[in-house]
Amino acid sequence: MIAPTQRNSQTPVQSQIANTQKSSGLASDFETFLKMLTVQAQNQDPLKPLDASEYASQLAQFSMVEQQVQTNDLLSALSQTLGGANLDKLGKWIGMNVRTPSAFSFDGEPVDLFAKAEPAADKAVMVIRESGGTVVDRITVSTTDTKSVWSGKGSDGQPLAAGNYTATLESYGGDKLLSQQLAAAYNQVVEAQISENQVMLTLVSGHVVSATTVTGVRAGA
Known part of the structure; x- marks a missing residue:
């Protein structure tokens, strides 16, 4: 949860x-x-x-x-x-944990998720999906907080297997879906390269993102 x-x-x-x-x-x-x-x-x-x-x-x-x-x-x-x-x-990027809106690698430990609901929203739901796209949980979260912690458990309360997951924040006004936003999470950088004058980072989840999308950095384990 x-x-x-x-x-x-x-x-x-x-x-x-x-x-x-x-x-x-x-x-x-x-x-x-x-x-x-x-x-x-x-x-x-x-x-x-x-x-x-x-x-x-x-x-x-x-x-x-x-x-x-x-x-x-x-x-x-x-x-x-x-x-x-x-x-x-x-x-300098290698081994660092960077926060980007992308899939994240789950290893059994709680995961910090970052996303903010639409200003007009009166309800916000975080939708967790496994790598194949199947929804494994839907949790109501605060419409004002920008950070939530996912425990790594499914809708049945049971711990989920380690692997890659995504979290999407859905903002609602009444029963109307206002927007869907891919939540950001921390991933470790395993490779960095320059492509078309941009620094591209390969994450431990296997996804490749531009360094311009990084909104936070933590020291690697």
Whole structure:
């Protein structure tokens, strides 16, 4: 039963390899260009020296290639630095218990559930479902409290088996259903990764959620 209380592209390695190959190619072109320019200057006809404007143009190209090589080296170093920072950021999630609106893993211990009824509601019911979607309990809860504790027992008062469950808060105005809201619960994070510029967390329940949905964090056991 519930006791009311008060108030989910390229890998970094592939990208690094591609950047390295591109930088190496530019560096090779840069060295080749420098050698060709030196040989050209050494072997020009004294009676027909290289035109000044053409020589200036080649020097400008030489400068552009040099700057491109330096820029690529800088970007490569920056990418490695940021990659290390991202890994450090991801590592801090592992083992933490995060509160998100998702399925939760039940191991026999009471579970904190977080959801608030609609302001206009005069009745609120927490509906507990097992992983297959079957309703195992319906409990009337407070319309003002945001936190409830589920004991892990079914409607018959018997303890339920360990596994994954969901809790949905239904808000009623009289006999009319106003809304249904997936309650939030704490789950342990077992994996963290970056996908499409978002930190995605894999929970012990097996569900994957975005870090932006996390509304609370607890230290892992």
